[in-house]
Amino acid sequence: MANPELVISSCSSHEEENHCNFNQQKLNFFFMNSCEKFWAQERKPWKLSIQILKIAVVTIQLVLFGLSNQMVVAFKEENTIAFKHLFLKGYMHQMDDTYAVYTQSDVYDQIVFTVNQYLHLYNVFIGNHAYENKDTEQSTMAICQHFYKRGNICPGNDTFDIDPEIETECFFVEPNEPFHTGTPAENKLNLTLDFHRFLTVELQFKLKAINLQTVHHQKLPNCFDFTLTITFDNKAHSERIKISLDNDISIRECKDWHVSRSIQNTHYMMIFDAFIILTCLVSLIFCIRSVIRGLQVQLESKEFSVSDQMEFVNRWYIMTIISDILTVIGSILKMEIQAKSVTSYNVCSILLGTSTMFVWLGVIQYLGFFAKHSLLILTLQAALPNVIRFCCCAAMIYLGYCFCGWIMLGSYHDKFHSLNMVSECLFSLMNGDDFHYGFPETELHTFISECKNLPNSGKYRLEDDPPVSLFCCCKK
Amino acid sequence: MANPELVISSCSSHEEENHCNFNQQKLNFFFMNSCEKFWAQERKPWKLSIQILKIAVVTIQLVLFGLSNQMVVAFKEENTIAFKHLFLKGYMHQMDDTYAVYTQSDVYDQIVFTVNQYLHLYNVFIGNHAYENKDTEQSTMAICQHFYKRGNICPGNDTFDIDPEIETECFFVEPNEPFHTGTPAENKLNLTLDFHRFLTVELQFKLKAINLQTVHHQKLPNCFDFTLTITFDNKAHSERIKISLDNDISIRECKDWHVSRSIQNTHYMMIFDAFIILTCLVSLIFCIRSVIRGLQVQLESKEFSVSDQMEFVNRWYIMTIISDILTVIGSILKMEIQAKSVTSYNVCSILLGTSTMFVWLGVIQYLGFFAKHSLLILTLQAALPNVIRFCCCAAMIYLGYCFCGWIMLGSYHDKFHSLNMVSECLFSLMNGDDFHYGFPETELHTFISECKNLPNSGKYRLEDDPPVSLFCCCKK
């Protein structure tokens, strides 16, 4: 960008002497920007107009796509939050990381609670959730436990005999079984866990729902399949069983539907998308033509150095071409998503997102019409090698400290437990985010003396417990 | 500010040669500041005195107005917090964003609780709150539900038949109905919600109160009308019904009142406001006179360039004039508010706030008496175009990243769900506020194993529930 201006100015300063030969004039014109070309030959700025139009339509398309995407994401999340509250006993907001049980009876209670909530779905749930119908049957809940094949663990004697092969045992609960019509499931579930051997228990089941919200926006509602997996993780055998709920979601077109009001604007959207594809193709042709012309000029002018020849192919054109190709592919994908034949939202969002970013970044080239801006770019280019060298040095030191901190402080502080956390922590420190190193700013939730006689205090449990067999720790 | 000084100095440096003609002397004097004029002609700084007086009185007025405003705002907020604790079951401090219910029985419980609290107002409430008396009747609570006209939703079969037209059904509870005199309202409320179809339930009612606190400040207490709306939002049909309480407040003069001690200082306040209006008018006249004189000098001295001619109209005067006009209007409005004829606090506060800000900013001009300060301003003026160009570039890049981040990361992270949040998040990052990107610093509230047998564990509910009809998901 800078060299041509140099040519221009050197030329124009000698204008009165007529030293500008034809070749120079041609080059001169080649490196002019839209404004200058308009003043020089009154050539109309078609390319510029197309770009401005493209910015407008691509942004509108992105916003519309983003808004519909946002609705789907919100529906997914709301459902996941609701499932956590409904299927995990005593779950509260944002306690995912610390949600765990610590005693044998807690494990059974939690399982029984989840099974009960599942069985009484139609009485408990608010929303439009239902079991999956396979043929005429309802889908079942699978309770699977994974355990070591053999495990005689006697920590008291420092001895153990283990076969680390993992076996799986499953157990199915069907919603239409008679036992859930009034009495708690507790008595009916014949589930016994061998706590010495078991690694994980998984409760897996499917629920279905329809996102009616889109009807308000003249869009066809989607059908959602939720595959819920509640995992009890005892892999560490550390008295603490972490419980997590995974919600796997798939979106499908509903089979049979009827909506009284007409759902129409899909067609308009399709036409708009087609218009965008057209615009981008025109922009693409313009840019490719300019690039080819640049390469021709480059072939004709061999007298310049290699780095100067690079200047003939405008880097902005390359970016515009990439952006246009991405937009075209993205828009085609989007049309297919709207026609419900594909559901690859993610690929489409990456394509449209990247292309829109490039389109907006491309606006900067028009600010390059002003001379001073180019000076800035030149300075940046000159400083680059030093900056890279500095970054290399810093990276080495950073890596050294990371490894050292991980291995030396890992045993003593939370923030050094894994390499990820060490690097994050050091980056924060460098960034000035966080000085309070060994002083976690935790919110302390103090119930202590207030909650004395809550039902889990252990008192009530004792009467019902069987007599303790003290010397029976070695089980087979 | 800078040019005149240039004139002065160039003039004064050649003084010994008597090159300063009459015109230059006149201009010289014109551009002198109050101090210099005093030393040159012993002219007394009336304008300066008026401005200093204005700063004092305007600030006092603002502080007094702000203090009385603060009291009203505090009363509003305290009431809203109290209503949330009184009408929302199990509400706790700052849980507004997560306050929601998840099961059918919770929805009914919440509605019954609110109705009961409303009916037993005089037994439960501490403050001076009462029902609205229309004629001789008490105001009623309206329970309105909005639902789809028709909705057969069968997620199990992936089918639905819906009429998205929204119907509204209302139901009124009157405080003087006999049924609330001892037994819970539960049995009496004939409210049944069709959870498949309903979108929102709204409980709306009015309460009245008097803010007695102002009596201590020798002010007349105001009468407040609170219009409370509790909304159960099921629009998403996602198992989660968010509950929010809106408190709409209107302030009115009380109809009939008697206070033993005299309420007096309104008159003094009125006089003070009148004095401020007077001061501002005088300042206004002075400034307009100076501006007119400046324009005259400008007309006489055509030999200067356009940008130099701009210097003749002092920009500080313009600001003072705007500030004075705002103060006058604001003060008049304030007097009417005090006379209880108008209640437009907001307009008045914008007027007085802006004018006071200008008055204080105006103090900077007196610091301009020192030469060095002007150098700073000159530098700033020179750097402005580059700064604007840089900002434009940065804005383009920022917008590009915003769109891209929203569409690509929106599905994966909370902070990218909507454009607002993306732009906020990126601004924070630029600002260096927040590095912990994917690591929400949440406070984890762990009740888990402690709260096992709380009444909501689901066990107690089973016996009372009707038998589950498994294949009845398609309701009309």
Next chain:
Amino acid sequence: MANPELVISSCSSHEEENHCNFNQQKLNFFFMNSCEKFWAQERKPWKLSIQILKIAVVTIQLVLFGLSNQMVVAFKEENTIAFKHLFLKGYMHQMDDTYAVYTQSDVYDQIVFTVNQYLHLYNVFIGNHAYENKDTEQSTMAICQHFYKRGNICPGNDTFDIDPEIETECFFVEPNEPFHTGTPAENKLNLTLDFHRFLTVELQFKLKAINLQTVHHQKLPNCFDFTLTITFDNKAHSERIKISLDNDISIRECKDWHVSRSIQNTHYMMIFDAFIILTCLVSLIFCIRSVIRGLQVQLESKEFSVSDQMEFVNRWYIMTIISDILTVIGSILKMEIQAKSVTSYNVCSILLGTSTMFVWLGVIQYLGFFAKHSLLILTLQAALPNVIRFCCCAAMIYLGYCFCGWIMLGSYHDKFHSLNMVSECLFSLMNGDDFHYGFPETELHTFISECKNLPNSGKYRLEDDPPVSLFCCCKK
């Protein structure tokens, strides 16, 4: 500090020409520092030695005093936290700001709870706390309510009739009254609050304790008097009664005591304090002598300008003198505190703290022996006026924004409710602390659906409540 060096260097550079007359040599020697004097005349650096000794002993004294102070503060705080847990029903860690009650029954419950805890002190409390014995009687708890003399408030009709004079009614509970020996105080307390009229209720009582912890450090335990005031604040009449606990503490020497092990090191401490006083007096004499000598030299050398003459009185000496005087007074006070004749910890801590700070700041003068350091100081002096001018401008703008923000945003956002908060908020913003303006980072505590049938759900209360009198809002 800079000028003398100038003299020295200008002198020493011309040394070979013998231009340094006697006066210059004298001045030269006067401005030499300890090191240079030692090299010039082998004068031993007594003054320096005294200062170094002083730094050591003053710091040791401060640390010892600080450690004993720390223990007292910790005792005070631990007690206040414990009292909050013991006398406030349902109080939890760090909820002081939100601790409030919202219903009539809550108010009575809270009062009854506090009275009960007070009456059963010896059964409930762990520590060594007791009632105050006046003569042979136990101290009583005073329950005082403040209310308007007359108040007929009818918000329903927008009418009120009020006498804003405030009356006080007190009521005493004695620990040795018979009624607290088994049954709850609820029935016995004949307290009825007129919620329309009452402003505050205050529960005030005294407790005594002994801080035994000091015995381990060979110090005599102190006797503490705690005056506890629990205030129910209904001044706003906004349905929300804030409850706060104030703990006023006075420390006294115990009357009669016996400790088996000897409490001894007070004497050693006294001797150490005396030694510090001696050291400071010596340092004081040295410094005063130097200052007087400086003034004499100043009188002799009239040829210098006023600002140069200022240099003759070393500012470091002034600081050292102030520091010495403070240390002497502080040490005497400390000795009296140790002898238990005075208890003015605060004055003593201010004296010793300031003096130690000056002593440490004084260390910087010895770093001034190096020439470059003085250059830094010279630069700072030159830049000062501009810095001050900038600060003035910034202050004006800051004030303008503060007033404007307070009055215009005060109604809409928490952080603009009072002038303090606005100025704090703006300072934070300038400081780059806080961008999340309208987005309070609150921790949301969600119990919602979990805590359904807690006893306060309102159901249980209804049966016992008297029938509601609907038209009785106008009470006298």
Next chain:
Amino acid sequence: MANPELVISSCSSHEEENHCNFNQQKLNFFFMNSCEKFWAQERKPWKLSIQILKIAVVTIQLVLFGLSNQMVVAFKEENTIAFKHLFLKGYMHQMDDTYAVYTQSDVYDQIVFTVNQYLHLYNVFIGNHAYENKDTEQSTMAICQHFYKRGNICPGNDTFDIDPEIETECFFVEPNEPFHTGTPAENKLNLTLDFHRFLTVELQFKLKAINLQTVHHQKLPNCFDFTLTITFDNKAHSERIKISLDNDISIRECKDWHVSRSIQNTHYMMIFDAFIILTCLVSLIFCIRSVIRGLQVQLESKEFSVSDQMEFVNRWYIMTIISDILTVIGSILKMEIQAKSVTSYNVCSILLGTSTMFVWLGVIQYLGFFAKHSLLILTLQAALPNVIRFCCCAAMIYLGYCFCGWIMLGSYHDKFHSLNMVSECLFSLMNGDDFHYGFPETELHTFISECKNLPNSGKYRLEDDPPVSLFCCCKK
């Protein structure tokens, strides 16, 4: 690093004049780096290759060691968290700092709860935890209380009579005692605490566990001994007894074990460690040879100044030698840990961590091949004295403020209670971390009015309590 290049350039610039004698050429070659040597004499860069190999293998070793360490640390922590939930009544996540009890009955309840949980280990616990078997007996729990020998404390009369000697009384609970087979331990524990005299109560017991998780990684499981100490701290006698749980862990090889699948890769690991030791020894020999050669050249060239002679011994070699020695010792230690003969993880981690850091920092020397980098280092060297002087001044001021702040504000604000906290707080302020000085950003947990009739409200306790003896505060 800079001087040699100076020599080279000065030499090469005069090359045409053949002024470079043999000595200069030799020095020239001596100061060449690997690349230059390769171009000059085609000498193969053995040293460089060894270093690159070392970086790779040392990093792999560290990562493997770190990962196995991480697993042990995670097991320790998970167990500690679980023990806190299991042995501390009502404990919740991250409340360690505020976990305390306030009433007499709470103390007893807490002790009884812990004893019960311990006795019912096999019924309550999930993981593989067991009592320690001494001979054929189970290990016992020791309940020890520490109290003053004599203590008659009468705060009511301001008198006390105390013997500060501390006595200890212990009491043992054996898991196989008959009394825990069904009834709560409450009645059986004959523990009475004299709250006036007791200082601390300690519950100490041992548990054993086996970390089975390592089986999945083909490693032999370790046996863990947990020594748990629950401390009730009443030293302050301030109504607040803090409770803390300490978990002391020792790792031992299990006595007798049998695993069905083969545990094998220890041998491969051993071979890899041996290979690292070999690599480091080769690198060590290379470096020592280079250092010796450098010293020889130094001896031969006496014409240079002392600081120039320092240049002959490359500081990078010194660092590499230290790093190699640390790696060799660390690797030997690691092999012994793997052979289960030593368990000094900490020493090993310090050795390996430091050596890896040095190895990575050593990479920077190769970036020194570029000339500009050395300029940076030269600049840093020149600026060092000034930087140190500035740091000294800042440290003095910092210390002064610390002492002053501690003593003067210590009584009024949490952040100034101890010297540590003051210095931390001031550092934060300097760092710009924290402006909100007196405004703790606490999360307020408000239960207040919600939790009215919880069992600890004090009502239920009254009937069972013995009549209060009011004048019995003087106990022996």
